[in-house]
Amino acid sequence: MTDLPRTPPRFSATFTPAVNAEIRRAAASGIYDIRGGGTKRHLPHFDDLLFLGASISRYPLEGYREKCATDVWLGTRFAKKPIHLDIPITIAGMSFGALSGPAKEALGRGATEAGTSTTTGDGGMTEEERGHSRTLVYQYLPSRYGMNPDDLRRCDAIEVVVGQGAKPGGGGMLLGQKISDRVAMMRNLPKGIDQRSACRHPDWTGPDDLEIKIMELREITDWEKPIYVKIGGARPYYDTALAVKAGADVVVLDGMQGGTAATQDVFIEHVGMPILACIPQAVKALQDLGMHRKVQLIVSGGIRSGADVAKAMALGADAVAIGTAALIALGDNDPVWEEEYQKLGTTADAYDDWHEGRDPAGITTQDPELYKRFDPVLGGRRLKNYLKVMTLEAQTIARACGKNHLHNLDPRTLCR
Amino acid sequence: MQTFDLGKEGLRALNSSLHALKGQTNMTAWEVINPKGAHAIAAGVDAPVDITVRGSTGYYCAGMNKQATIRIKGSAGPGVAENMMSGTVIIDGNASQYAGATGRGGLLVIKGNASSRCGVSMKGIDIVVHGSIGHMSAFMAQSGNLVVLGDAGDALGDSLYEARLFVRGSVKSLGADCIQKEMRPEHLALLADLLKRGEAADKARPEEFKRYGSARKLYNFNIDNASSY
Numbered sequence: 355m356t357d358l359p360r361t362p363p364r365f366s367a368t369f370t371p372a373v374n375a376e377i378r379r380a381a382a383s384g385i386y387d388i389r390g391g392g393t394k395r396h397l398p399h400f401d402d403l404l405f406l407g408a409s410i411s412r413y414p415l416e417g418y419r420e421k422c423a424t425d426v427w428l429g430t431r432f433a434k435k436p437i438h439l440d441i442p443i444t445i446a447g448m449s450f451g452a453l454s455g456p457a458k459e460a461l462g463r464g465a466t467e468a469g470t471s472t473t474t475g476d477g478g479m480t481e482e483e484r485g486h487s488r489t490l491v492y493q494y495l496p497s498r499y500g501m502n503p504d505d506l507r508r509c510d511a512i513e514v515v516v517g518q519g520a521k522p523g524g525g526g527m528l529l530g531q532k533i534s535d536r537v538a539m540m541r542n543l544p545k546g547i548d549q550r551s552a553c554r555h556p557d558w559t560g561p562d563d564l565e566i567k568i569m570e571l572r573e574i575t576d577w578e579k580p581i582y583v584k585i586g587g588a589r590p591y592y593d594t595a596l597a598v599k600a601g602a603d604v605v606v607l608d609g610m611q612g613g614t615a616a617t618q619d620v621f622i623e624h625v626g627m628p629i630l631a632c633i634p635q636a637v638k639a640l641q642d643l644g645m646h647r648k649v650q651l652i653v654s655g656g657i658r659s660g661a662d663v664a665k666a667m668a669l670g671a672d673a674v675a676i677g678t679a680a681l682i683a684l685g686d687n688d689p690v691w692e693e694e695y696q697k698l699g700t701t702a703d704a705y706d707d708w709h710e711g712r713d714p715a716g717i718t719t720q721d722p723e724l725y726k727r728f729d730p731v732l733g734g735r736r737l738k739n740y741l742k743v744m745t746l747e748a749q750t751i752a753r754a755c756g757k758n759h760l761h762n763l764d765p766r767t768l769c770r
Numbered sequence: 771m772q773t774f775d776l777g778k779e780g781l782r783a784l785n786s787s788l789h790a791l792k793g794q795t796n797m798t799a800w801e802v803i804n805p806k807g808a809h810a811i812a813a814g815v816d817a818p819v820d821i822t823v824r825g826s827t828g829y830y831c832a833g834m835n836k837q838a839t840i841r842i843k844g845s846a847g848p849g850v851a852e853n854m855m856s857g858t859v860i861i862d863g864n865a866s867q868y869a870g871a872t873g874r875g876g877l878l879v880i881k882g883n884a885s886s887r888c889g890v891s892m893k894g895i896d897i898v899v900h901g902s903i904g905h906m907s908a909f910m911a912q913s914g915n916l917v918v919l920g921d922a923g924d925a926l927g928d929s930l931y932e933a934r935l936f937v938r939g940s941v942k943s944l945g946a947d948c949i950q951k952e953m954r955p956e957h958l959a960l961l962a963d964l965l966k967r968g969e970a971a972d973k974a975r976p977e978e979f980k981r982y983g984s985a986r987k988l989y990n991f992n993i994d995n996a997s998s999y
């Protein structure tokens with residue numbers, strides 16, 4: 355034996371331990387990996403943008419004394435009753451089924467206290483949510499679970515969902531563990547089945563049909579409600595233009611980082627465009643049509659802080675939507691439940707098996723024992739606090755850039 | 771009888787007059803003339819009234835109907851009676867794609883033929899088609915009954931849930947997880963009632979139909995069914 359140094363063990367950059375673990379899992383189970391949450395890989399994001407702040411040529415506003423307004427109007431193009439929100443941070447559509455009833459109630463409470471809207475999701479409208487939300491957006495999805503004209507008339511806006519950033523081109527998924535009696539009844543499905551929602555709408559295809567569909571929804575609701583069209587980040591220039599052509603009041607654009615309740619991991623990680631790349635294209639489409647600010651743009655996908663909000667708005671969005679961050683504010687993935695995450699073979703801040711319905715925090719579950727743990731009043735208060743903080747942060751940045759309204763942030767305030 | 775000239779007064783005026791009829795009303799008989807294929811005629815009605823459309827309609831006639839009886843004296847465009855909640859829609863002619871899509875209740879009668887995707891995603895509606903239906907009909911149908919006196923096209927009942935399908939003629943092919951099932955006495959009784967309500971009792975007898983439904987093999991993920999997902 356010589357004392358020659360040995361080559362230390364070296365892991366492949368291609369076949370990493372995580373890749374190999376997935377190959378073994380696939381070989382053992384024969385089914386793709388399903389999980390919740392958004393993209394976990396590194397992507398170009400708002401972190402790659404910075405603000406310039408004031409200088410000799412621009413003067414700032416006094417941090418605490420000079421007003422920096424935050425309100426936003428949505429649906430001013432055709433709707434008789436457009437929506438007015440105090441802050442431009444809305445709660446994204448998350449289904450009852452994916453989330454518990456109390457979690458939906460907390461989203462309504464928090465959003466209402468902070469002066470913003472919340473959104474239903476696949477699975478229909480619940481009383482918890484309608485009752486506790488001052489402004490409620492009702493999603494019109496391919497599955498049409500729970501869809502009915504009475505709920506259409508008691509919502510404040512209608513969101514036609516064409517796609518989601520986590521899975522542009524895919525439908526919803528809710529596995530048997532979460533199809534409780536109540537969920538089964540609302541969706542008109544047998545209890546306990548693995549439910550896969552359709553990915554295309556059952557009664558329209560393409561932009562010309564969509565225009566007629568939107569007209570029908572307006573007729574049913576007597577042209578009162580703003581109509582949003584939600585698209586996943588795929589071809590944002592064309593999709594935004596086509597949504598405008600089809601008669602949308604508001605375009606909701608969800609980038610690939612956007613969360614989902616349950617989807618194939620391969621879909622979440624490999625399909626779609628990061629929101630950062632989507633926004634300029636959508637804004638360009640609106641500008642080219644002379645519709646920027648006339649048709650409002652709401653963007654989502656990985657929005658975490660007031661800085662992200664300000665950056666999205668500086669790029670030309672009118673408002674943002676949050677999903678994952680709202681759940682974390684409620685208490686999702688909180689280290690207080692670490693012992694239980696360990697039992698599930700995971701750890702706080704990495705738990706993503708939301709589809710299994712065993713959420714220790716009681717948020718992404720239909721198990722009464724688990725959701726009882728979650729206090730909707732406290733959850734609502736936490737969400738309100740978080741929304742207020744994000745708003746204050748965005749205002750801080752806007753004032754530093756000399757802007758007296760968040761909407762006055764523009765691309766020239768960014769370091770590019 | 772209230773006669774409404776759609777050509778003159780326009781769609782918005784028609785639908786807002788119909789929406790104003792909430793609950794009980796003594797204006798129970800309506801006639802719409804000059805429909806000329808307009809879209810969303812009588813969409814979102816919620817009153818026990820009887821509306822006759824004299825001519826053919828465009829997309830989504832009677833969409834989300836509740837309570838009303840709507841008669842189309844012509845043919846209907848795509849998505850007729852989509853998401854109907856209750857009431858009755860009777861079409862003298864043919865129906866285009868997605869007739870009765872996602873319907874949750876009530877009765878849709880098509881006296882001619884229906885195109886593809888008839889009863890797609892149906893959730894409780896009853897549909898009686900006197901003629902034949904096109905491909906992919908009853909795709910992902912969840913509940914309710916689809917009765918076809920003629921033939922069915924390709925992939926009938928693909929990814930079916932609990933809806934019941936009755937076809938008298940031939941079925942070109944069955945979709946994933948859809949199988950022929952035994953006709954039991956309760957099905958014959960159900961069918962007799964549907965034929966009667968669907969104004970087809972004199973055209974066909976329950977014994978002439980075959981029943982199709984879900985094999986329920988795709989209800990839960992199973993590696994052995996991977997080719998069907």
Ligand SMILES: Cc1cc2nc3c(=O)[nH]c(=O)nc-3n(C[C@H](O)[C@H](O)[C@H](O)COP(=O)(O)O)c2cc1C
Nearest residue numbers: 446447448449475476612613615655656676677678
């Ligand atoms: C638990 C959960 C459930 C969701 N359910 C729906 C849904 O039913 N319909 C929908 O359009 N989007 C749904 N989404 C996507 C959100 O509406 C939104 O696009 C996304 O969460 C935004 O990205 P973010 O999570 O990074 O904030 C869901 C997201 C989550 C996290």
